[in-house]
Amino acid sequence: MFNVLIVDDEPIICGAISRFLLRSEYGIVRAETALNGFEALDYLRLDKFDLIITDIQMGGMNGIELMEVIFSEHPNIPIIVISAHEDFHYAQQALRLGAIDYLIKPVESEHLYQVVGNALSKRHSEDLRTWEHQIRQKYAVGQLLTAKSILLYEWLSDEDNEWTSDELEVVFSDLGVLLPGPFYCVLNVELDLGEGGLRRNTRFNVKDRKLLLFAALNIIEESLSSWEAVSFYGLKGQLVTIVSIKEAEWKQWGTEALTQIQLIARTMQANISTYLNLNSWIGLSRTTEGVTRIPALYLETKDALEAKQNDRPELPVYYIGDVEQQLDKLMLRWQQHLEGLVKVLQQQTEAEQAEAVVMRLLKELTKLGMPEEQWANCLLQAAYCLYGMLGELRDMLEEESLPPEPQAYARHAVSKEKIGEFGAYLTEIARCVIVGHVRRESSTVMKAMEYIRRSYANKGLKLQDVAREVHLSPNYFSYLFKRVTDKNLWDYLTEIRMKEAKRLLLQSDKKRYEISESIGYESPEHFSRVFKKHFGVSPADYRNR
Numbered sequence: 001m002f003n004v005l006i007v008d009d010e011p012i013i014c015g016a017i018s019r020f021l022l023r024s025e026y027g028i029v030r031a032e033t034a035l036n037g038f039e040a041l042d043y044l045r046l047d048k049f050d051l052i053i054t055d056i057q058m059g060g061m062n063g064i065e066l067m068e069v070i071f072s073e074h075p076n077i078p079i080i081v082i083s084a085h086e087d088f089h090y091a092q093q094a095l096r097l098g099a100i101d102y103l104i105k106p107v108e109s110e111h112l113y114q115v116v117g118n119a120l121s122k123r124h125s126e127d128l129r130t131w132e133h134q135i136r137q138k139y140a141v142g143q144l145l146t147a148k149s150i151l152l153y154e155w156l157s158d159e160d161n162e163w164t165s166d167e168l169e170v171v172f173s174d175l176g177v178l179l180p181g182p183f184y185c186v187l188n189v190e191l192d193l194g195e196g197g198l199r200r201n202t203r204f205n206v207k208d209r210k211l212l213l214f215a216a217l218n219i220i221e222e223s224l225s226s227w228e229a230v231s232f233y234g235l236k237g238q239l240v241t242i243v244s245i246k247e248a249e250w251k252q253w254g255t256e257a258l259t260q261i262q263l264i265a266r267t268m269q270a271n272i273s274t275y276l277n278l279n280s281w282i283g284l285s286r287t288t289e290g291v292t293r294i295p296a297l298y299l300e301t302k303d304a305l306e307a308k309q310n311d312r313p314e315l316p317v318y319y320i321g322d323v324e325q326q327l328d329k330l331m332l333r334w335q336q337h338l339e340g341l342v343k344v345l346q347q348q349t350e351a352e353q354a355e356a357v358v359m360r361l362l363k364e365l366t367k368l369g370m371p372e373e374q375w376a377n378c379l380l381q382a383a384y385c386l387y388g389m390l391g392e393l394r395d396m397l398e399e400e401s402l403p404p405e406p407q408a409y410a411r412h413a414v415s416k417e418k419i420g421e422f423g424a425y426l427t428e429i430a431r432c433v434i435v436g437h438v439r440r441e442s443s444t445v446m447k448a449m450e451y452i453r454r455s456y457a458n459k460g461l462k463l464q465d466v467a468r469e470v471h472l473s474p475n476y477f478s479y480l481f482k483r484v485t486d487k488n489l490w491d492y493l494t495e496i497r498m499k500e501a502k503r504l505l506l507q508s509d510k511k512r513y514e515i516s517e518s519i520g521y522e523s524p525e526h527f528s529r530v531f532k533k534h535f536g537v538s539p540a541d542y543r544n545r
Contacts, residue, residue, distance in 0.1 A: 002120050003030040003047065007040045007054040007066065008082070017053065020109060026120050037061030037069075038459065039526055044074060045490050046533050050123050051116065056083040056090055060460045064090070067097040069463045072475040073488055075210060078119045082107055092176060096148070148175045149232040156240065156298040168291055177230045183245040184294050185261055185287040188301035189268060191216055191237045192279035213237065215479045216272055216280075222473060223268045240301075241268075242294055245287065261287060262317060269316045273343060274392075275476065281305060284319040334378055337364045338385045345389065345433050354430035362423050379422050380406060386429040393436025396443070403428040444470050445484045448477070449492065456496045457520045463489055498534045501527070505543045512539055 004021055008014045014033035021031045032049075034040040036058050043049070052070065056063035067079060081094045084105045091102045101115050151171065155163060163171075172179055193209045217239055220231045228244040243264065253260050265282045272280045283301030304318040316339050341361050348357065365378060383406035390402070403425065451469045455461050466489065467477035482488050497519040504515045516527035531539050 001027050001029045002050040002123070003032070004028055004051045004053065004116075005032050005034060005040060005043055005049045007034045007037065007052065007058070007063070009035050009055065009058040011035065013055075017112075020112070021116065024113060024116070026117055028120075036522070037063070037066035037462075039523070040066055041069060041490050042494070042526065042530055044070070044077075045488075045494065046530070049077060051119055052077055052079045053116075054079060054081060056081060056085055056094070061462050064093050064097070065462060065464060067094065067099065068474055069478070071097045072214070072463075072478045073490075075214065078123060080115060080119060082112075096176075148177070148230075151175065152177075152230070152232050152242075153234055153240070156234075156295050158295065163292065165291055178228055179230060179242060179244040179291065180228065180246070181244050181291055182247055182289050183250050183287055184289075184291065184297065185243050185245070186285040186294060186297040186301050187241040187243065187265055187268065188234065188283040188298070188305060189216070189220065189239040189241070189272070190281045190283070190305055191239070191272070192281075193237050209237070211479060212276060212278065213239070215276060215476050216278070218473050218475050219271050219275055220268050222476075223271050224264070227264070240298065250287075257287060258319070258321070262319065265317045270342075273346065275480070277346065279343070280316070282317045284317055286320060331374075333368060334365070334381070337361060338382060341382070342385065342389060345386075345430055346437060348434045349438055351431045351434050354434055355427045358423055358427045358430050361426075362419055365419075375419075379419070379426075382426060383422075383429065386426060386433060389433045390429055390436065393433065393440055396436040396439040397432055402432060441484075444472070445481060448481060449485075452489075452493055453496060456493060456500070457518060459520050459522055461493070461520065494530065494534065497521075498531060501531060501539070502535070502542070505539055515539070 006014050006017050006021075008017075011033070014035070018031040018033050021028045032043055032047075034043055038061055040052070040054070054063045054066060063081060063083070067081075070077060070079065075098065079094075079097075079099045081091075081099045081102045082105060083090060083102070086104055094102050100119055103112065103115065152175075155168075155171075171177075191212065193212060213233065217231055217233070220239060220241060224231070224241065224243070228246075229241055231239060231241040234240040243261070250257060261284065265284050269280050269282055272278055283304035285297035285300040285304070288297060300320040304320040338361075341357065344357050345354075348354070361382065365375070387406055390397075394402070448466050448470050451466055452461075455465070463478060464474050467474040470477060472480065478489060481492075485492065500519050501515055504510050504518065508515075510518070512528065513524040516522075516524040519527070521527040521530070528539055531542075535542060537545075
């Protein structure tokens, strides 16, 4: 038994499709209709649907914007797009957001019947399988896989690898991928999807893992927004990125090329840790000329990540050259402690915890057996590491409360005897980092909630509007809001609207359509359905109690 939601701003089309599907032999018991994206989202919050059929061009929230929200909050629901536009750009956007078909109006009934039948049949088959079986059969990311991810991953893992440059150029063009080169490197991000969350103690179910993969991919893409790169899903919780480097950039970097690439990797890893609070490891290939060399670079990232499984599981970035040359283990262990320091500080909620964190770090330094002439270097590395974190949080802190920059200490020798004095300085920085991090975490969501409280009466209020207000991507903001408040954005918006509706019903003489209009609903009937679902009684019955 299936539920279908039809979204189109033409009531005649909605009604016709609804009646047609209810007469079909596919076991459709409900075929609800929504005249715009906002009504559709309310339906999705109230009930479970097995298929969505939507138009592209609609007033208020168009079909692409609706699909962005659906793909973020309900990634498992199949979507069929029916549009009067044959523009390839629309089709490309729809398919990127997970649409299973793109039909051009007018649609022949037999064709629609076949497409819907195929979609529901596939939906039924998937419901019969367990999540574990889906993961085993679909690369570990289930329905989050897009056509782009599948094709690019098949290319990288093709053992024969006989693709020519011309063939790849055609494929990249069809997928909308820009990789002009001529130099390339590959980064392979492996996420720890066992435990994580805001306090590092959340155990994720399969649905959470899929959302985290989706959020991590968006974070990686945003981290690389100033680069020509493409990111996609790989195997077993891995996310693969191919970075294209122009010849002029390569020449400009010169001997600093590796440092630039490692900076990209560390930025990606730091952003995943900051915004998702997840451990991640990155395998980094060499940089090589020629697009046909990319599969070989991908294999290098897999070899680099093997080092994590062998003897250095704490490092965030594994460069294939470093792994092969076996860099100095002692300094690498100190780098591990610094990376651990960053992660530990991001978990703290009280400034008083800073001293204990720093004292543990200094104790590890004394246990390492580091030559005394290297102590100054190690401690200054710790100071620059902490001050780098502080730089991202300056807007959350009072300028006069900030400790001096590490350069002030770089002029003085830092010896074993002065470790206590320098420890006090590190503690001061760490305390500021904890305070700033906690303020930043709550500030973003509080700002969004305030914006919603000011704008709930706006009929055109969209996820994209709220995300733009707090300078985040819609998909990541939706995920962050859910994680922090334990409710999704539309639940919170509906609560605000229903609270105001209840007040107006009890304290004013406004008619139902006036109340509906004043709290952001276009249709009084739709307002009544949401109100009854929320409170268990109709607006009229509530007013007359």
